[in-house]
Amino acid sequence: xxxxxxxxxxxxxxxxxxxxxxxxxxxxxxxxxxxxxxxxxxxxxxxxxxxxxxxxxxxxxxxxxxxxxxxxxxxxxxxxxxxxxxxxxxxxxxxxxxxxxxxxxxxxxxxxxxxxxxxxxxxxxxxxxxxxxxxxxxxxxxxxxxxxxxxxxxxxxxxxxxxxxxxxxxxxxxxxxxxxxxxxxxxxxxxxxxxxxxxxxxxxxxxxxxxxxxxxxxx
Amino acid sequence: xxxxxxxxxxxxxxxxxxxxxxxxxxxxxxxxxxxxxxxxxxxxxxxxxxxxxxxxxxxxxxxxxxxxxxxxxxxxxxxxxxxxxxxxxxxxxxxxxxxxxxxxxxxxxxxxxxxxxxxxxxxxxxxxxxxxxxxxxxxxxxxxxxxxxxxxxxxxxxxxxxxxxxxxxxxxxxxxxxxxxxxxxxxxxxxxxxxxxxxxxxxxxxxxxxxxxxxxxxx
Numbered sequence: 001x002x003x004x005x006x007x008x009x010x011x012x013x014x015x016x017x018x019x020x021x022x023x024x025x026x027x028x029x030x031x032x033x034x035x036x037x038x039x040x041x042x043x044x045x046x047x048x049x050x051x052x053x054x055x056x057x058x059x060x061x062x063x064x065x066x067x068x069x070x071x072x073x074x075x076x077x078x079x080x081x082x083x084x085x086x087x088x089x090x091x092x093x094x095x096x097x098x099x100x101x102x103x104x105x106x107x108x109x110x111x112x113x114x115x116x117x118x119x120x121x122x123x124x125x126x127x128x129x130x131x132x133x134x135x136x137x138x139x140x141x142x143x144x145x146x147x148x149x150x151x152x153x154x155x156x157x158x159x160x161x162x163x164x165x166x167x168x169x170x171x172x173x174x175x176x177x178x179x180x181x182x183x184x185x186x187x188x189x190x191x192x193x194x195x196x197x198x199x200x201x202x203x204x205x206x207x208x209x210x211x212x213x214x215x216x217x218x219x
Numbered sequence: 220x221x222x223x224x225x226x227x228x229x230x231x232x233x234x235x236x237x238x239x240x241x242x243x244x245x246x247x248x249x250x251x252x253x254x255x256x257x258x259x260x261x262x263x264x265x266x267x268x269x270x271x272x273x274x275x276x277x278x279x280x281x282x283x284x285x286x287x288x289x290x291x292x293x294x295x296x297x298x299x300x301x302x303x304x305x306x307x308x309x310x311x312x313x314x315x316x317x318x319x320x321x322x323x324x325x326x327x328x329x330x331x332x333x334x335x336x337x338x339x340x341x342x343x344x345x346x347x348x349x350x351x352x353x354x355x356x357x358x359x360x361x362x363x364x365x366x367x368x369x370x371x372x373x374x375x376x377x378x379x380x381x382x383x384x385x386x387x388x389x390x391x392x393x394x395x396x397x398x399x400x401x402x403x404x405x406x407x408x409x410x411x412x413x414x415x416x417x418x419x420x421x422x423x424x425x426x427x428x429x430x431x432x433x434x435x436x437x438x
Contacts, residue, residue, distance in 0.1 A: 093289075
């Protein structure tokens, strides 16, 4: 099965990290291509003409866009190793619900934490903690959202951990103080090579956020 | 495999219509329960505590939330009849991409058309037509997005047809004039009983929108 797999990505993107983790979990060799989002490559524009965004997974020349669609695709094509989605339809629906919840909430609310100040930021911080607590509740006593092993929701969510330090610095609060179980889960995930190698250093992400704040004129 | 199936819904919701169509395509009997969204039932709040929204599909007492998750669940549980989602992983990824596109664009742009005026409305109309044209391109010469039979993308998109008349009246434009292929596809879908019985009358939807405009104070 000689395969050509390419991932068009941008190093701080939590969405790109999802696909990196899924590919690593399955032990799939691929070519990682870093995009400059201020100067998108012709390949990116050709492979994702609708949204022009990363990540784009290119499998034997054919593009798959949107990170959660990529993770499901990877899970279905390379189904014999490290399954990420449950096989039971109801458990699958539950996993999809929580991945959708992460998509609807974390990026946007997290974005408001570093982009705003004063009351808007206070509101965003409160919302973020509420969201994280709901996810903590869903995790319960399980080692991973996927149960005994990393699953779809873990892969969808853990990338945002690489942004936590930046959010904490910008918002002047501690996520661990509010959500210790969640941080325990994150550290458990980080012990896995597929995750550790797919997430950038938190300080590096913070430096990137500071650059973005300058660029957007946010103090 | 019958079990008890309940759909908590709201008659004008394009999202609820998706699940109605999927259930009808599979010939699955279910109990339809109309919700008053200004006075949500205890059952709804219990079954969807996170978002408190319809539709909610309750199968043997267990809730499935989010319309696209419901359609996939229905397709997986009742897999022996009228398959909606392709079996090939790549075709599946493509179908998921377009459903995601519809979710990201159509409802929000359509809402702007009836909620706003002047330049904001003009921009919304323009973008809306561009999105429909993109979807027309994806449809190509196929009978349905799913090929020879109704598929996942058809089920996700056709409900919005019941709102087209309202958009056209509010926005003073003709969708058919701009996107004749789309309307031709819609009419093909409407010949199917599962679709015709799941979509409300367009005039009724328009009257509903006029009521909402009064409530929101948009003239």
